Amino acid sequence: MTFWKPGTIAPGKYTCISAIRINVDREAERESNETIVTFADRQSTLSIQQQRQILPIYKSRNQLLYLVEKYQVTIVVGQTGSGKTTQLPQYLHEAGWTAGQRVVACTQPRRVAATTVAQRVAIEMNVQLGQEVGYSIRFEECYDVKKTRIKYMTDGMLFRETLIDPLLSQYSVIMIDEAHERSLHTDILFGLLKKIMKKRPELRVIISSATLDAEAFYDFFNINTTDDTSKDNVSIISIEGRMFPVDIHYLEEPCSDYIEKAIETVMDIHLKEGTGDILVFLTGREQIDSAVEEIANRAMNLPRSAMKLDALPIYAGLPAEQQLLIFESPGYNTRKVIVATNIAEASITIEGISYVIDCGFVKLRAYNPKTGMESLVVVPVSKSSAQQRAGRAGRLKPGKAYRLYTEDLFRQLPDASIPEMQRTNLAQVVLQLKALGVDNILRFDFLTAPPAQMMIRALELLYSLKALDDNGKLTVPLGVQLAEFPVDPMLGKILLDSPRFGCCTEILIIAAMISVQNVFIMPSNATAKAESERRNFAVEEGDHLTLLNVYTAFTTRGQKSARWCHDHFLNFRALSRAFSIRSQLLKFLKRFNIPLESCGNDTVKIRKCLVSGYFANAAKMMPDGSFRTIRDNATLHIHPSSVLFTRNAPYVIFHEVVETTKAFMRDLTVIDPAWLSELAPHFYEFKK
DNA sequence: GAGCACTGC
Numbered sequence: 274m275t276f277w278k279p280g281t282i283a284p285g286k287y288t289c290i291s292a293i294r295i296n297v298d299r300e301a302e303r304e305s306n307e308t309i310v311t312f313a314d315r316q317s318t319l320s321i322q323q324q325r326q327i328l329p330i331y332k333s334r335n336q337l338l339y340l341v342e343k344y345q346v347t348i349v350v351g352q353t354g355s356g357k358t359t360q361l362p363q364y365l366h367e368a369g370w371t372a373g374q375r376v377v378a379c380t381q382p383r384r385v386a387a388t389t390v391a392q393r394v395a396i397e398m399n400v401q402l403g404q405e406v407g408y409s410i411r412f413e414e415c416y417d418v419k420k421t422r423i424k425y426m427t428d429g430m431l432f433r434e435t436l437i438d439p440l441l442s443q444y445s446v447i448m449i450d451e452a453h454e455r456s457l458h459t460d461i462l463f464g465l466l467k468k469i470m471k472k473r474p475e476l477r478v479i480i481s482s483a484t485l486d487a488e489a490f491y492d493f494f495n496i497n498t499t500d501d502t503s504k505d506n507v508s509i510i511s512i513e514g515r516m517f518p519v520d521i522h523y524l525e526e527p528c529s530d531y532i533e534k535a536i537e538t539v540m541d542i543h544l545k546e547g548t549g550d551i552l553v554f555l556t557g558r559e560q561i562d563s564a565v566e567e568i569a570n571r572a573m574n575l576p577r578s579a580m581k582l583d584a585l586p587i588y589a590g591l592p593a594e595q596q597l598l599i600f601e602s603p604g605y606n607t608r609k610v611i612v613a614t615n616i617a618e619a620s621i622t623i624e625g626i627s628y629v630i631d632c633g634f635v636k637l638r639a640y641n642p643k644t645g646m647e648s649l650v651v652v653p654v655s656k657s658s659a660q661q662r663a664g665r666a667g668r669l670k671p672g673k674a675y676r677l678y679t680e681d682l683f684r685q686l687p688d689a690s691i692p693e694m695q696r697t698n699l700a701q702v703v704l705q706l707k708a709l710g711v712d713n714i715l716r717f718d719f720l721t722a723p724p725a726q727m728m729i730r731a732l733e734l735l736y737s738l739k740a741l742d743d744n745g746k747l748t749v750p751l752g753v754q755l756a757e758f759p760v761d762p763m764l765g766k767i768l769l770d771s772p773r774f775g776c777c778t779e780i781l782i783i784a785a786m787i788s789v790q791n792v793f794i795m796p797s798n799a800t801a802k803a804e805s806e807r808r809n810f811a812v813e814e815g816d817h818l819t820l821l822n823v824y825t826a827f828t829t830r831g832q833k834s835a836r837w838c839h840d841h842f843l844n845f846r847a848l849s850r851a852f853s854i855r856s857q858l859l860k861f862l863k864r865f866n867i868p869l870e871s872c873g874n875d876t877v878k879i880r881k882c883l884v885s886g887y888f889a890n891a892a893k894m895m896p897d898g899s900f901r902t903i904r905d906n907a908t909l910h911i912h913p914s915s916v917l918f919t920r921n922a923p924y925v926i927f928h929e930v931v932e933t934t935k936a937f938m939r940d941l942t943v944i945d946p947a948w949l950s951e952l953a954p955h956f957y958e959f960k961k
Numbered sequence: 962g963a964g965c966a967c968t969g970c
Contacts, residue, residue, distance in 0.1 A: 383968065411970055429969045458969065557966065589967065614966055636966035649966065759970040898962065913963045933964070
């Protein structure tokens, strides 16, 4: 595992954040690690060119170049470690695809992947990062408009570029990497690229995927309607990977309690199997914390002859300093057990894992278009997910994977998870497609179309926000500006409406804070202390103003320091990110000529402004303490993380609903119901 | 009355 070294790649202004960011994933990262190892051991070092030539993909170099030349779309199926991400763009560059100021783009679903791959390729090409090879991710642009020939970027960034240059005219080849993950932006790009290729027949597209959805990609891009397959405009090529074999073990009988089974399996491996660390996949924080505690308990009763056992949790909500513990070497005669959420499936890679335990479930977001509610549900993993999890045991040497379900059950699992496009709120996507001139959203060419009802729900919301007119066209300037904003439309609306209430300064901070997660740290062993720290920031008006307080304290008293955050049980990473988001949103507001006024301590103005965007999310308290939405009388509850959880609040607006054990409202603010009829008369007709 | 998978602009 490598870490960002401040001063080496140091992207952007926020070196302090980069320095603690963990380095991740896949062949890109694997290769960059190997470089570090070989540089350290000069005697056995292969030259960089020799290293490139022993990669599995090297054997297919000429064939790949031939296919890209001949076919508009090439689908590259390659397992982890094939080298496709780092090599393919270089081959294209060497073969002349970047001549004449043209650029080869390669998208990644995650920021860190884009930066680490670009760094590795710059080393291989012996150029300075940001010159011939660059990257583009949110808040960090590291490329030269004139010089950069190979550009790695997040898929979201390439999508942004389509809003400025709809034909993506500077690119000769666009490679969509990790397409099997089916991220929202990757899926939108599929549809857009298909359109662009009709207008730019010379454009080449490469779809790279680790699994077997290649057929679906093929059918989507193939425009040959005849039976003569020689006229197809799409080709597929498969590249071997460079993984070590992983033995898969299944249960003979299904188990009823996979947490207990996981713990037993850990203890079993520890006593019976050879060296190597253990990675356990569970679904959420609560399960992970309790499993870690239980493993630690049982580890105390190990026989004296046995190695020690060190159990550590990892999930996204954990503060960075605790996340980093999993990369530390476990100490003499000790085996590490890392208990993880899905974060360890693709986002974080831990070296030294020889054993994987897969509970067979994952927590996923689902969206109910009928109610507009999102829920977090635990569902069985897909086959490709299970495969990816198992693969985590075979990175450096052969490993073993223990699936806590039967082989028969495995066969019944779906091949792939439901794409994000089909389980998310589409308001922002619809708005952006409208901005791209896709008037009939329902007829847009999706790889897999979201349910029509989800699109209709999104259109209704946009209409009620006045982002769309009666004909479904973007309104000017509101709809057009909302489409450009990198926030969801309701949040964008309160930013653009803030001048009416003279509270732009405050709304800007609230919008940035709402956009980040896990601001408050709640360690399971110091809950009371953390709660009391949080209460110091809490105000009776609700969570939005509490978040405003936290941010103000962070930038003034706290001087944006990690130490101060730690002392007050606040997540430094989250607050630093809010700081970046605030700066970015401010640039948009300036461009839109929105005056940056402060309303001082007038919370009524701020709360009214919130209502102007969130009027649809209003609820009324019932005598039993539960809530009913004003719009359709649905039952909701206050999330325990809200500062209003223990207070009386007759009327509230909320940022979102997350359904877990109940339907919980998150991020609430107390309002006066009269504001609803005042600010959203088109939405509410009150009977008195 | 009691709880927050993971990304991304």
